[in-house]
Amino acid sequence: MAKHHHDHSEHAGETLVEAARTALTGAGEQWTGMRSDVFEELARHERPASAYDIAENLSKTRGKRVAPNSVYRILDLFVSNNLAMRVESANAYLANSHPGCTHDCIFLVCDECGEATHVDNDDISKAVRGVAQGADFKPERPIIEIRGLCAGCR
Incomplete structure (x- = not known):
C-alpha cells in the first residue's frame, strides 16, 4: 500500500x-x-x-x-x-505544510481534542476516485474524515 x-x-x-x-x-x-x-x-x-x-x-x-x-x-x-x-x-x-502540493484530503479527526491529522494514501485516493468515475461522476476534491480518538486521548 x-x-x-x-x-x-x-x-x-x-x-x-x-x-x-x-x-x-x-x-x-x-x-x-x-x-x-x-x-x-x-x-x-x-x-x-x-x-x-x-x-x-x-x-x-x-x-x-x-x-x-x-x-x-x-x-x-x-x-x-x-x-x-x-x-x-x-x-x-x-x-498545508506543503503549499501548492495536491493531495486528496484524508483526515484522522479526534473527537476529544479536535486534532486533525492529514494522511496521504495514494491507494485509497485512487480507489475513491475510481468508484466515483465508475458511477460516471467526476471527482474534484475527495475528502475522507475518520472520526475517533488520537493516541493522546485514548
Whole structure:
C-alpha cells in the first residue's frame, strides 16, 4: 500500500509563509497583506481553526474588526490553491505544510481534542476516485474524515 506520512514540520514559520506566497503568486493570484495575515494566523494553529477564530484573533492584532466573511473568502482561495485544507465536519481549516502540493484530503479527526491529522494514501485516493468515475461522476476534491480518538486521548 502506498502510504505517505508527510513531515508537517517540513515547512514551518517563515519558510511555510514564503512557500505559500510563492505557490499563490505562481498561480497568478496576489499575496496581499490581509492574505498574508490570514495565512500566518492559520499556520500558527496546530489544530483546525475556524474562520471566526481567525477573524477574532486578527481583529485583536490589527486593532480593528476583521469580518469572518472576508476570512472565509481568503480561506476558500487558499483551499482552491492547496495552501490550506478544510476539515469539513469541523468547518475549520489547517495550513498545508506543503503549499501548492495536491493531495486528496484524508483526515484522522479526534473527537476529544479536535486534532486533525492529514494522511496521504495514494491507494485509497485512487480507489475513491475510481468508484466515483465508475458511477460516471467526476471527482474534484475527495475528502475522507475518520472520526475517533488520537493516541493522546485514548
